[in-house]
Amino acid sequence: MALKGSKRKLTGWVTPSFDDFEVSSSTAQTKRRPKGSGKKSAKGGLSLWVDLYAPTKRDDLAVHKKKIEEVETWIVEAMSGIRGRQFLLLSGPSGCGKSATMRVLAREAGLNLIEWINPTSSYYVSVFEDEESKWIPEGYIMPPTQIEVFQEFFLRTCKYSSVCEPSKKNNLVLIEDFPNVFLRDPSSLHTVLRKFRNVGSGLVVFIVTDTTYRQSSVKTLFPADIQQELSMIHIQFNAIANSILLKALNRILGMKSMCEGSGPIPSREALESLIEASGGDVRSSVNALQFAVKKDVRQLSELFSGTRKSKRLSKSKPRNGSKSSTVLLQEPQGSQDDFGGLAAVGGKDTALFLFRALGKILYCKRDTEMGIMDPLPKHLKAHERMPVLENAEEVYEKMAMGASTLNTFLHQNMTPFYADIDSVSQALHYMTDADVLASEWTDRGVLEDYVASVSVRGLMHANKGSVSSGGLRTFTRPQWFSVHKQHQEQLSALKYDYRNSFLSLEELTTVLVPLKAKVDAARGKGNFTVTRDVGLFTHSFSKSTAERLGEHDAHNGLPEMDEELCLGMTKDDDEISRNALQSNEELADDNFSNDDADEDFRIDEFPDD
Amino acid sequence: MADSANPMETDQPSTSRQNQTSASKTGHGPWIEKYRPILFTDIVGNEETVARLEVFAKQGNVPNIIIAGPPGVGKTTTILCLARALLGPSFREGVLELNASNDRGIDVVRNKIKMFAQQKVTLPKGCHKIIILDEADSMTEGAQQALRRTMEIYSSTTRFALACNSSEKIIEPIQSRCAMLRYSKLSDSQVLRKVLDVCAKENLSYTEDGIEAIVFTAQGDMRQALNNLQSTAQGLGHVSSENVFKVCDEPHPLLVKEMLQHCVKTNFDEAYKILAHLWKMGYATEDIISNIFRVCKNTPMAEYMKLEFIKEIGYTHLRIIQGTSSLLQLSGLLARLCSKSLESSLVS
Numbered sequence: 001m002a003l004k005g006s007k008r009k010l011t012g013w014v015t016p017s018f019d020d021f022e023v024s025s026s027t028a029q030t031k032r033r034p035k036g037s038g039k040k041s042a043k044g045g046l047s048l049w050v051d052l053y054a055p056t057k058r059d060d061l062a063v064h065k066k067k068i069e070e071v072e073t074w075i076v077e078a079m080s081g082i083r084g085r086q087f088l089l090l091s092g093p094s095g096c097g098k099s100a101t102m103r104v105l106a107r108e109a110g111l112n113l114i115e116w117i118n119p120t121s122s123y124y125v126s127v128f129e130d131e132e133s134k135w136i137p138e139g140y141i142m143p144p145t146q147i148e149v150f151q152e153f154f155l156r157t158c159k160y161s162s163v164c165e166p167s168k169k170n171n172l173v174l175i176e177d178f179p180n181v182f183l184r185d186p187s188s189l190h191t192v193l194r195k196f197r198n199v200g201s202g203l204v205v206f207i208v209t210d211t212t213y214r215q216s217s218v219k220t221l222f223p224a225d226i227q228q229e230l231s232m233i234h235i236q237f238n239a240i241a242n243s244i245l246l247k248a249l250n251r252i253l254g255m256k257s258m259c260e261g262s263g264p265i266p267s268r269e270a271l272e273s274l275i276e277a278s279g280g281d282v283r284s285s286v287n288a289l290q291f292a293v294k295k296d297v298r299q300l301s302e303l304f305s306g307t308r309k310s311k312r313l314s315k316s317k318p319r320n321g322s323k324s325s326t327v328l329l330q331e332p333q334g335s336q337d338d339f340g341g342l343a344a345v346g347g348k349d350t351a352l353f354l355f356r357a358l359g360k361i362l363y364c365k366r367d368t369e370m371g372i373m374d375p376l377p378k379h380l381k382a383h384e385r386m387p388v389l390e391n392a393e394e395v396y397e398k399m400a401m402g403a404s405t406l407n408t409f410l411h412q413n414m415t416p417f418y419a420d421i422d423s424v425s426q427a428l429h430y431m432t433d434a435d436v437l438a439s440e441w442t443d444r445g446v447l448e449d450y451v452a453s454v455s456v457r458g459l460m461h462a463n464k465g466s467v468s469s470g471g472l473r474t475f476t477r478p479q480w481f482s483v484h485k486q487h488q489e490q491l492s493a494l495k496y497d498y499r500n501s502f503l504s505l506e507e508l509t510t511v512l513v514p515l516k517a518k519v520d521a522a523r524g525k526g527n528f529t530v531t532r533d534v535g536l537f538t539h540s541f542s543k544s545t546a547e548r549l550g551e552h553d554a555h556n557g558l559p560e561m562d563e564e565l566c567l568g569m570t571k572d573d574d575e576i577s578r579n580a581l582q583s584n585e586e587l588a589d590d591n592f593s594n595d596d597a598d599e600d601f602r603i604d605e606f607p608d609d
Numbered sequence: 610m611a612d613s614a615n616p617m618e619t620d621q622p623s624t625s626r627q628n629q630t631s632a633s634k635t636g637h638g639p640w641i642e643k644y645r646p647i648l649f650t651d652i653v654g655n656e657e658t659v660a661r662l663e664v665f666a667k668q669g670n671v672p673n674i675i676i677a678g679p680p681g682v683g684k685t686t687t688i689l690c691l692a693r694a695l696l697g698p699s700f701r702e703g704v705l706e707l708n709a710s711n712d713r714g715i716d717v718v719r720n721k722i723k724m725f726a727q728q729k730v731t732l733p734k735g736c737h738k739i740i741i742l743d744e745a746d747s748m749t750e751g752a753q754q755a756l757r758r759t760m761e762i763y764s765s766t767t768r769f770a771l772a773c774n775s776s777e778k779i780i781e782p783i784q785s786r787c788a789m790l791r792y793s794k795l796s797d798s799q800v801l802r803k804v805l806d807v808c809a810k811e812n813l814s815y816t817e818d819g820i821e822a823i824v825f826t827a828q829g830d831m832r833q834a835l836n837n838l839q840s841t842a843q844g845l846g847h848v849s850s851e852n853v854f855k856v857c858d859e860p861h862p863l864l865v866k867e868m869l870q871h872c873v874k875t876n877f878d879e880a881y882k883i884l885a886h887l888w889k890m891g892y893a894t895e896d897i898i899s900n901i902f903r904v905c906k907n908t909p910m911a912e913y914m915k916l917e918f919i920k921e922i923g924y925t926h927l928r929i930i931q932g933t934s935s936l937l938q939l940s941g942l943l944a945r946l947c948s949k950s951l952e953s954s955l956v957s
Contacts, residue, residue, distance in 0.1 A: 095785040177758040291788040383913035450923035
């Protein structure tokens with residue numbers, strides 16, 4: 001703040017009305033212009049690397065060239081005044097450079113970038129207070145509501161250009177920090193936008209972060225029809241590829257050594273493992289880098305030693321098609337140490353950390369030398385096993401992950417590890433037991449340990465260890481999340497489309513929508529995707545999703561999957577005899593609609609491998 | 610205060626090893642606060658991460674961090690140590706600490722946290738204000754969403770330190786803005802060392818099985834260990850295993866262990882005797898069952914048996930939670946456990 005104070009300048013019309021806003025815009029402008037290295041090193045002690053080494057040029061952006069071009073095209077078209085290029089929506093996983101791209105391009109285009117930041121509200125109405133009983137003095141002016149403030153900001157910034165910077169003709173309004181009201185009641189946002197459309201001339205960019213597990217707010221904030229109505233351009237960003245990420249980190253290290261003298265440089269391997277752990281999130285990987293580089297660099301590589309080992313292994317045996325970015329798993333041979341080391345510094349909650357735990361459980365190494373410790377009676381000889389190297393409970397505790405989530409991961413990946421149907425059935429038997437234990441959602445906290453113990457021990461026990469010849473296998477992310485997410489999205493889309501319908505959701509999804517989809521298909525039209533998606537459910541789904549865990553593809557697999565699904569349907573459906581499918585469809589639909597909106601993680605689908 | 614209270618402490622132990630000076634030192638504060646580490650070097654466990662944070666504390670400019678881990682492993686302690694090391698004397702002005710007991714809805718994030726972030730505090734050069742959000746996984750999603758932009762905007766003046774039990778409840782945008790540190794459970798030996806250390810400092814009278822009992826009941830949770838130690842020491846004077854389990858109100862694990870071993874040998878009568886004994890002593894069904902589970906996890910037995918046992922115990926626990934907390938359920942459990950190693954012809 002102290003630093004900022006001297007550099008304050010008025011950047012826009014609305015600046016005086018809230019304090020935050022000013023800070024933000026000055027941050028945006030001072031930080032992102034690291035011209036002299038001298039200034040930077042002075043500030044180096046104070047800023048996060050994410051801010052300090054934020055991209056300033058287009059070449060610095062760790063985003064795919066195509067995406068940058070797409071955004072640029074929009075800016076050019078919008079500035080030249082093409083109708084219907086007023087709104088842009090950027091979405092993508094967190095840390096994939098959405099905001100950074102926008103800022104850099106806006107500066108290059110000479111736009112005056114103004115960001116909306118939620119103001120601190122001085123006025124607070126208690127929810128429990130009765131509105132009517134409250135006495136309001138005569139002539140007392142109620143402070144404006146959040147929507148009013150937002151609308152005011154929006155209309156003014158869009159209408160007038162900045163006085164202080166006359167060179168920058170156009171304003172670009174960036175909205176990332178959505179007021180909470182809009183998340184609850186998107187229609188109020190739409191009203192504001194419609195109003196703006198008739199008045200304003202500035203450019204508006206919305207940035208929405210996708211989440212992996214929940215329904216993304218893109219669909220709730222900007223449903224398809226609103227996007228169409230406002231002729232909004234939607235650009236989806238993907239998680240960043242490892243090679244680009246490596247380049248970005250190297251750039252940062254280069255800049256760092258330039259202004260701070262020759263510091264220790266971490267090895268390429270260490271960087272790669274760090275990137276692997278971050279799962280295509282540039283912000284998190286820079287954070288992790290800052291955290292990791294601090295000490296001695298030799299220790300950095302030690303810190304990620306567990307990772308490095310598997311990395312090297314995956315390089316030595318490159319597979320066709322998928323390059324080394326595919327994370328292959330070696331049979332875990334390390335002891336607790338590398339597990340703990342990896343646990344120490346991680347990026348996000350991503351795959352790599354999970355890999356090792358999953359590997360420990362599924363490979364289930366046994367001690368072949370010790371001999372059987374506690375012999376079982378004769379009739380149970382079939383259940384006798386050599387002692388396991390890992391303690392099931394310890395593995396679970398180290399994961400810091402809910403038991404039900406763990407189960408979905410195990411369930412997704414278990415089948416290749418078992419030799420015959422008997423062991424698969426035995427393993428699944430224990431998993432179903434665990435599932436029953438997890439069903440009591442009110443007491444899940446208490447029973448969580450049982451769930452984990454039963455499923456992990458059950459899987460370990462059922463593994464007779466005869467399939468170890470395969471060696472390397474890839475682990476995939478559970479389909480459950482993507483299916484659940486898609487289900488949620490389609491449901492809400494359906495609800496919206498058929499909001500005038502009096503049918504219940506079950507009737508809607510099982511009767512009306514399939515019928516309508518068929519009619520549409522028969523008449524050769526029906527581009528209405530939701531109806532098609534839901535109404536003509538086919539098997540193509542199970543084919544299309546094998547998202548590899550931890551690979552950067554895993555992230556962009558989610559949106560792509562939707563497209564693939566649609567494509568698959570348009571191709572398949574005309575040929576396949578629908579009668580045969582009909583029963584399946586309805587079954588599937590039924591399952592889906594029963595599965596309610598609660599967020600518990602149950603295992604619903606069985607991957608057919 | 611301690612001096613005047615001394616004569617009144619009638620329930621203070623009269624054991625010979627307990628002398629006057631230690632009693633005056635003890636005071637009445639909880640030991641978890643009294644023995645909360647102030648320096649990084651005193652923090653037990655997770656050495657790798659702690660050492661790294663120590664380096665940061667020396668050089669300044671710590672990124673935003675999330676510490677995730679089970680309760681009682683020193684998450685909050687680490688953050689407090691970090692804040693103290695970074696801010697030194699201006700700790701009081703420069704730190705805002707909010708935990709789950711504070712109201713942390715979206716309004717608090719929007720107002721209290723933002724206000725603090727905007728506040729001007731005179732700090733030594735190169736220092737940041739620190740906002741500590743303890744138990745961050747209990748924050749609502751809306752509040753977390755409101756936090757994410759705040760984190761970035763004020764990054765030049767303010768750093769965030771979050772502690773949580775499970776990182777999956779923290780939304781991705783926030784995870785992306787922080788360096789994630791994972792703490793693991795403390796090992797029994799780490800807990801043991803600290804407990805012995807405290808025993809020596811407090812000059813307690815203890816037996817070895819008493820300390821063992823403390824470590825067992827703690828299950829890698831240092832807070833629980835120190836609390837149990839203090840309650841036993843101050844309540845009953847002597848730290849022996851009987852006293853510890855009396856204070857913790859838990860069935861004695863040795864009894865439970867014996868019971869399970871009888872079950873393995875399909876000796877229902879003996880097993881039931883122990884169960885009836887525990888029942889008569891008045892332990893709650895839920896305490897008994899969770900104790901059985903915990904003991905079962907640690908009792909050596911064949912892998913298959915352990916798996917089946919845990920499964921059965923789980924089902925019984927489920928029923929107990931659903932409301933049928935009767936002796937019948939527990940006896941049924943014992944019978945089922947016994948039948949596990951019987952030949953199937955006999956069972957059916």
